[in-house]
Amino acid sequence: MADDSTKKVVLAIETSCDETAVAFLSYENNAYSSLGQRLYSQIDVHKEFGGVFPMMAKREHGKNLLKLLELLYLDTHAKSEHITISEHAKQNALATLVRESELHTFFETALTDSTSILYKKPNIDAIAVTVGPGLEPALWVGISFAKALALIWNIPIIPVNHMEGHIASVLTDIAHTENKTSLFPALALLISGGHTEVIQIKNWGQYQIIGGTKDDAVGEAYDKVARILGLPYPGGPEISKLAQQVRDTYSIHDAETICKKENIKLPRPMLHSQNIDFSFSGLKTAVLYLVRDLKKISNTETLTDTQISLICFEFEQAVIEVLCKKLTTALEQNQDTQTLIVGGGVIANTYIRKHIDTWCTENNIKFLKPETELSTDNAVMIGIAALVQMNHGYETRIEPTVSSLEKLVARGGWRIDELY
Ligand code: KG4
């Protein structure tokens, strides 16, 4: 795969939350391309509990990683070299997996079969892996897997910050070319299940967090509000579907009038504070009280479907209003901004996309967002982030030796503005 001096190929691994993903990515002629991805979403496993359980996520990652890599090889017809693996390398690789019982079992079995993919060394420059932020038990599975592969294949690892991955996910949106002269300075709005952050970007690798949530992330608020309303996990797609039904039936003005008549009104937390901070926990709590009050008024234990849909509509209006207001404040403080980059699961929301698009047009700045399927967690964005780092010379390359790899650890709270 990596056959000329400018072409680079990486294998990327993502296990920071409830998506297990592997992908091959290439960079060539200014273009970042996915050569293929295999992603297994654990949503169905976590659905009945209404949220993600770290230890369950860890087990699922461990059960699926090697299988997904095998499928990725098949999908992409990955070029590889048949290798022998020394007993010493096998023992070192298995030693890195001692804390990962499921993965250890699968890896050990594959090592006994010389036709398994472990003996097919791919023609890649590096293995990119998410090391944070995220759920540490989940992160460790991907990291340990990357280490074991690095040891048997003798390939370096590039640790990637998951949030830089969400930023890099937009690079497939600009006709596969990276035009750095007009991209920066940029602002990034990262809206996911774990984060709500506004970041000032001077250039690749130069990030400063200039605003964020004081409590819950916006995706988390979607998930918690869905739970309050008796809707399934994850809440984002469910709430946005019901809100869209309201917008399909009524004009925004009429829907707002109906909400008022039905006593459905939610606050816009921190809308008028002069900073770029958010409080989505306040919005969630307001939904909780609203539901309690509506039940009291009608003297019932359940809300009607109409009430639920109207709450979803009003909730989404509040989210959009707050996001756009804070973007305006961020832009006022950073008037040389050329581009707004928006990443994270919540930007899978078509209505929020449309609003932010309009906001960018009104403010005369470029809007970069990921393809919808790259909004939520995936390995493609992790691979692109590693390739961006390599292209801009700030990657942390960890050599595939036992002593170097010892330093590679999960960093659940890793901020994007901290160096690795
Ligand atoms: O980026 P992501 O996959 O994982 C984290 O890094 O957290 O984001 C997941 C979040 C969940 O909270 C989910 O409810 C939200 O993204 N989400 C959405 C939509 N699709 C996913 N929120 C609003 N509208 C959507 N269509």
Ligand code: ZN
């Ligand atoms: Zn994410």
